[in-house]
Amino acid sequence: MNLFEINSDYYSHPDYPLENHLGHSAASFEDILHKEAAWFHDLGKLTREFQSYIQSEGKKSFTTHALESALIFLENKKFELTPEIFAAFYAIIKHHGNLEDTEIYFYNKFQDVDDLEDMYPNLDKRLETICQRLGGLQQPDIEAICDLFGQGDFLSENGLTGIQTYFLIKEVFSRLIFSDKYEAIFKRSYTESTVHHWKxxxxxxxTLIASKNNEMADLRNRARQEILDKYQANKNKQIFIIEAPTGIGKTFSALHLALIICQSKGKKKLITALPMTSIIDQTYEEYSAVTGESELLKFHHLTRSKVYGFLHEKERQNETKYFSRQENDFLAMSWSSDNIIVTTFNQLFNLFYSNKNRDLIKFWTIRDSVVIVDEVQAVPRILIRDVAETMTFIATNFNVDFILMSATLPEISRFFPKKLIAQLLDNRYFSLDFNNRYSIRVNPDINQYEGLIxxxxxxxxxxxxxxxxxNSKKLSLNVFSDLKDDFxxxxxxxxxxxxxTNFIPKHRVDIIRNVKKRLEDGLKTLLVSTQVVEAGVDLDFDYGIREFAPLYSMIQTAGRINRENREGMNKTAQLLVTDTIGFCPYHAKDLLKNEVLALFHTEIQENNLLSVLKEYFHIAFDxxxxxxxxxxxMDKLNFETVYAKFSDHFMKEIPLIxxxxxxxxxxxxxxxxxxxxDIYDKLQxxxxxxxxxxxxKSQLKDEIKKISQYTIxxxxxxxxxLQSFHILVPIKVCPHQMVQDESKYSLSRGxxxxxxLLINF
Known part of the structure; x- marks a missing residue:
């Protein structure tokens, strides 16, 4: 499909023909709508101004091309505004920016012809030049286009509202910005890998599971087989729920299930999302033992780029060089060259709700995939309906199978259509003897600081x-300091x-490693912590004390008590829950304090928690x-507002930091x-x-990621x-002297x- 013949003297990038760029970008996906958007997206570069700009040396003047390209596309489509045409038009006009609140954006841009021409001087002449250089293409009628969008309700009048159009725009936009940047970097079209190694x-x-021979192995194998058997009876479903207690082997069971789904349904990718980076590192190590690292990507804001030696299996003979940092960065951040991704909730949900170019460049990768969402109870309750609605739509319209896992039964299944979901594990595992590692006792009489100490x-x-x-950093430091004096x-x-979280990431890892080693060696150990220790931290204590918090948080803490079900320990292992003592960062509606106190009026063994959890989440969701x-x-295509509301409720609001x-x-x-x-000097x-x-710039990004291990x-x-770090790194520096004399930072107290201390995040 070649829409235009463009003179090879016209460039898209320095000394690189525009026709090559457009053709390679269009050939990256076998989708007609993408091909049209890709062929049109850079036609605005045919202006005299842009060609002069791209070939000039030294100081370069400002020029545009996205608007011109979009206007020519819409004229070519005779101003018809179907959802597909509008999605391509929107993607073209914004392919160097972020998606905005649609109606406001287009109304403000096109409400007045004179304002548009003031903002883009000589727009008519530039459009005329482009159309002439394309062999006499019809020149866009700017006034007619302004009339089209100058009405405040053009979306509803043209049937463009709704979640279907919301995600259509995201997918067209995602493919366009990905193929555009891929071609600019590699000077060729992208070819999706057809080689998969699921079997x-x-x-x-x-083989790995068979090599694990311990007391829990038989039970874990039975649970895993039950999951696989129930899947076989529910293959037509797309949302699979695994509710199981800690220690049942959910990670490998879900991975096994996902690999079978990938084989039986011809999936292209497997994406696993977890709420915290500390869990990701552990999960990545477990996955790599199964898959190796060639097709496995760990991706979150602290990870450094993976090193790629070739793009796809078929290129192994021809592609021997390792890519540059820029190329590696792009392949990692776009998820385009790995079949298995381990990432955070933030990265996954940003695909659904972000309006940012940097997030949406990988949205297209979610189609035809399996997505595992571990610790799904971490999704805030206020967002649970929206998340369920989104997953339902993505499952049915993007051929995605979801595996949702939890150890605390969040009752998320009530928000999905029954025809889509299947529960894959019987709840009896919550009541078996193995699941009797600890008890939980609530004592609200411990309600003062002195009583806690x-x-x-x-x-x-x-x-x-x-x-x-x-619950709070201030209280944790006070407790530690008083205990330290006594010790x-x-x-x-x-x-x-x-x-x-007042410790830098590097020190947090060191502390956890030291504590883990002492516990494994049976040495006396006391750890004072905030919630940072609750999920994904593989520690095994004899006893625990927890300040009152939401029930799911209390149970996460309990998961660090007699974690390995050591012989005889279940008689004394306990999590003692006190009343709230210091500042409480949780909202009362999340605490459900009176209800939890009623549920825990007596001490409860772990294998009797099932009924308590069911009642708790029933109350919570009611x-x-x-x-x-x-x-x-989303229905109104307010991309910017969607992301703002999601961010406000998914992440705690942080004051000036x-x-x-x-x-x-x-x-x-x-x-x-x-x-x-040195990088700065070279950039000059x-x-x-x-x-x-x-x-x-890629080298700079790599250095900043290394720096992040030392920042808070x-x-x-x-x-x-404090002095600034560098003109390229807008952060402050706490010098080593202030660490030595503990005037700002302490190796033992952060x-x-x-x-x-009063900011809890």
Whole structure:
């Protein structure tokens, strides 16, 4: 499909023919709508202004091309506004930006012909030149286009509203921006891999599982087989729910199920999303033991780019070079060259709700995939209806099978159409003897700080190891500091550890590693922590104390108590829940305090939690709003508003904060600074080619990801006396001296500012 013959003297990029760029971009997907959008998207580069700009050296003047390209496309379509035509038009006009609130954006842009021509001087002449250079194509009628969009209700009048159009626009936009950037980097069309190794990976997994011979192996195998058998009886469904207690082997069971679905339904990708980066690292290691790393990608904001040596299996003989940093960055951030992705909730849900170019460049990859959503109870209740509605639509319209997993029974199944869902595991596993590792006891009489400290000391004397989790950073530091004084008197400071988000990521990993080693060695250990320890942290304590929190959070903490079901430990292993003592970051409607106190009026063993969990989530969801939060805005194609509302409710609102680099090791700041300053100097070269410039920017991105292991977010007020890191890295620096003298940061207590202690995120 070649829509235009364009003179090879016209360029899209320096010394690169426009016709090649358009043809390769269009050939990247076998979809007629994409091909049309791709052929038109850069026709605006045929203007004299742009050709002069692309071939000039030194200072370059401002020029445009997306608007011109979009107008020519719409004229070619005779101003018809079907959802498909409008999606392509929208994608073309915004392919270098983000999607906006549609009606407002187009009304503001096209409400007045004179305003449009003032904003884009000589627009008529540029359009005339483009059309002449295309062999006399019909020149767009700007006034007619303004009349089309100048009405405030053009969406409803043309039948363009609704979730169908919302996701159609996202998919057309995603394919266009991906193929455009891919072609600009690799100078060729993208070819989707048709080689998959699902059966090989399944065989590897079965072999790995067979090698695990421990007390839990038989039970885990039975549960896994039940999941697979029930899937075979429900193959026609698309949303599969696995509700199972911690320790039943959900990770490998879900992976096994996903690999079978990929084989039986011809899926192209397997995507696993988890709520926290700490869980991702662990899951990635488990997956890599099954799949290797060649087709496996770990992707979140702290990961560094994967190194790719070739694009696809068929290129192995011809492609021997390793790609540049820019090429590696692009392949990773677009999810285009890996068949198995391990990522965060943020990355997955941003595909559905973000309006940002950087997020949507990978939206197209979700089609024909299996998506595992682990710890689904972490989705805020206020968003659960919208998330279920979105998954239902994606499942039925994008050929996606979802596997939703939880250890705390969030009753999410009530929000899906019954014809789509299948429960794959019987709830009896919650009541079996193995699932009797600990008990939970609530004691609301422990409601003062002194009572908490006394209880921690008393319980630690009776147990070899103890975990104390509280709700706020300030309270966690107070508890640790008081205990530290006591431990110093007894000369037992080596037994006490502290963890919260005031530690840089590198130190958090070190603390968890040290605690884990002590626990495995049976050494006396006490850890004071915030919620950061609750999910995905593989620690096994004898006893736990938890400040009152939402029930699912309490049970996450309990999952660190007698985690390995050690012999005889279930008689004494317990999670003791106190009343709220310090600042409580949870809303009352999430706590359901009176209801939980009634449910836990007596001590409850783990294998008796099922009925309690069912009742809790029944109450919780009965009190959840029956209204959608995001869907009305999705129906109106308000892309920017959808993302703003999602972000406001998915992530806690954070006050004014600043990112600070902690120079935890002497000289490490200078090491980072010198490498970044060298990149900065190279970027100042006015004769730098576009490819080299992008390469240096990729190097910068890689350095910033390394720096992130040493950074934390702190109150802006506490950074006024700190110097800036570098002109290219807009963060502050806490020098090593302030770590040594503990004036700002302590290796044992983290960031010490009072303002930051009051910010709970």
């Amino acid at each position: 090989k990976y399944e065989n590897n997994l079965v 006394s209880e921690v000391k008393s319980c630690y004397q009776k147990n070899s190891s103890l975990l104390c989790v509280v 110093e008197i007894k000369k037992e400071t080596g037994e006490l550890f502290f963890l919260n 009190r959840t709003s029956k209204d959608y939060l995001l869907k009305p805005e 600043t990112q600070v680099f902690i120079e935890a090791e002497k000289g490490i700041y200078n090491s980072f600074f010198n490498r970044i300053d 070269d006015k004769n730098l080619s576009l490819n080299k410039k992008m390469g240096y 977010n702190v109150s802006e007020k506490e950074t006024e006396d 960031w010490l500012g009072e303002e930051t």
